[in-house]
Amino acid sequence: MRTIMGAAVAALMLALPAAAQELRVGLSAEPSSVDPHFHNLTPNHQLRSHVFESLTDQDKNQQPIPKLAESVRAVDPTTWEFKLRRGVKFTDGTEFTARDVIFSYCRVPKVENSPSSLVVSMRAIATMTAPDPYTVIVTTTAPHPILANELSNIAIISAKAAGAPENLTFNRAGCTGVEAWPKTEDFNNLKLAIGTGPFRYASFTRGDRIVLERNDGYWGEKPIWQRVTLRPITQAASRVAALLAGDVDFIENPPIQDLPRIKQNPQFATAEALSSRIIYLHFNYLTETPPPGVTDTAGKNPFRDRRVREAISLAIDRDAIVARIMGGVGVAAAELLPNPLPGTNAGIKPERPNIDRAKQLLAEAGYPNGFGLVLGTPNDRYINDGQIAQAIAQMLTRIGIRTQIDAMTASTFFARRNRAEFGFWLSGWAADTAEMSNPLRALAATPDRNRGMGTTNPGGYSNPAMDAKLFEALTIVDDARRNALLAEASKMVMADFGLIPLHFEVSVWAFRRGLTYTAQMNQYSRAELVQQAAASR
Structure with a gap:
């Protein structure tokens, strides 16, 4: 049997000093939507990880660790027990419970016009039940040992905000009892963009910027950044120019030809990962x-x-x-x-x-x-x-x-x-x-x-x-x-x-001197993992 213990979360949490700061990030690709279930695409997963969380997460080497599930236990080869973290609240103040988990998994196959569906990450699930508000039992159609890895892709959304019924029954062929499923546009206009993560959405302006604010009610270690501005700067030269000019603090995917001059400049630093x-x-x-x-x-x-x-x-x-x-x-x-x-x-x-x-x-x-x-x-x-x-x-x-x-x-x-x-x-x-x-x-x-x-x-x-x-x-x-x-x-x-x-x-990231970054194998740029260097604190 496999158990992912809650203590492993500490490996992801960063002991950052409390400070009122803004982090400005230059993105190499713009997410196609704020809807965390819309598109199985790295820029989308990267963005949603700031606001929406999953039952499990990944460490820097993409190994599963607990998140909204405090522990994960394989009861037998086809039965998994998820003990949910207590005291977690969505940014609208409602409490996170098993109802939100079941509703989120019910919604994934119902997303309209998904370019690449997240249903691939839940295809093995046969049943999902909640014996109490803080326990979810999942059975699979056959032994499926990588379930905990896969579920790190499925964001948990607020059932209450979406108007879900109190008693929702999971059915892999199509959950019943829901009159209308949340529309992607209601996430993009931020009406339903309500998560449990370290940040909340302040604004989403397609083609320009996404602004996040620190979630001061976050259940875990709060990030140092009170505000994060994510700017899609898809032209590599423009992204580097923005960093060198001080218009952004941190960029992903600096162009190969510019790496030598960035590394030789004492005002900047880099991080790399296969x-x-x-x-x-x-x-x-x-x-x-x-x-x-x-x-x-x-x-x-x-x-x-x-x-x-x-x-x-x-x-x-x-x-x-x-x-x-x-x-x-x-x-x-x-x-x-x-x-x-x-x-x-x-x-x-x-x-x-x-x-x-x-x-x-x-x-x-x-x-x-x-x-x-x-x-x-x-x-x-x-x-x-x-x-x-x-x-x-x-x-x-x-x-x-x-x-x-x-x-x-x-x-x-x-x-x-x-x-x-x-x-x-x-x-x-x-x-x-x-x-x-x-x-x-x-x-x-x-x-x-x-x-x-x-x-x-x-x-x-x-x-x-x-x-x-x-x-x-x-x-x-x-x-x-x-x-x-x-x-x-x-x-x-x-x-x-x-x-x-x-x-x-x-993957390469470049940033102003005084910052450090824990490079991620999954290529995500996660603001909460950007720290101040020790000498800068």
Whole structure:
């Protein structure tokens, strides 16, 4: 049995001196919504963690620790007991109870127009009951040992503020008794943006700034910052300029080319951490005919041929991308999660470029003269994403795949990707549970909304043998056995070239001298983790 003890919370709490201060943060990407259930996306999770909390949280290495659940106990392989923290209040003064937990989990599948649903994090839940206001019992459809990790993604919202009934019955097929589910717009206008976290929303001005105020009624260690202003500054050069000019105190993802001068400037400091974010290429498998952007293939979808996918992988020089475009702030990838995280394969090496073999494979697949291709990509979401896409295009063109780039803002990219408007695209994925089942379920599993599988697999990749291995792994309580199965499932996707891993990002933060930051593997910029350096207190 596994127990996460409440004392572990202390590892996340920071002993900061009480002071009236403002922290000004330059964000590299703007959250798509204040609604904590709307979009399974890092900028959204990062923002919501300031205001909305979950039953569990993650430490800097993405290992689960308690949050609104004071303790988590596996009663048996399919039954979990969550003892809720007493004395916690929402920012409107109402008390946090099990009713809020059940209502929040009921609401997740009901979010309209979600670009990437959070239902993937609760797909294993069969029942959820509350024997008393401070206990929640969860049963799963099968043994599901990573439940505590997954639940760190589901924010708890106020049932009372949303007008939920007193007696709410959880049903994984659709909770009953709720006349109207909260709308995303009622979070964006802050009407329902009521959480239990260390901050509360003061304002949300899309495209300009998000202002947070310290929650003085917070149950835990209160942050030093009375006010936090989050400014989306998506252009990297402008973000650095704002830091150097003193317009912001702290920025995420400073551009690679500016890191040397930031580090050499005594007025500034940096923090770094290897992330679990994979940058990858994915394919549209949905039709037998050419998908969008693909030309000169005699009416066929070339991506359905494994030889074409392997040729594309062999055309890519990952080490060159890391060295020249990432400035060394990255690690070439051989699978979807960096070793030695759970479920990865020790000793696996990234594919080495082999132009001659790539051309041979294309010829064997019936494309001796290559074909035309458009690569869809965001140009403001990941580190140097637009430049990476340009490099990929040049590398593919060398083997005869004449590649053009369709680059756009992240918001436009995600909407178009989810409508299957690309035949081939570059994207990124951060494993929010830091173990292999997470990227496999989201990116490589056969899409099945009811089972929470393939939620970010709009290209429709399907490998039934891998699915079976993944499903089996998700029922194994023994860590060693489960991780071995996940490693096998990962090998199957990689051997099939179902999607193409490129590299893992190394996250960098830059800030004015006098501050420190506990770098997070999940890439989150969390204001409560920004401290004053000892000499500055």
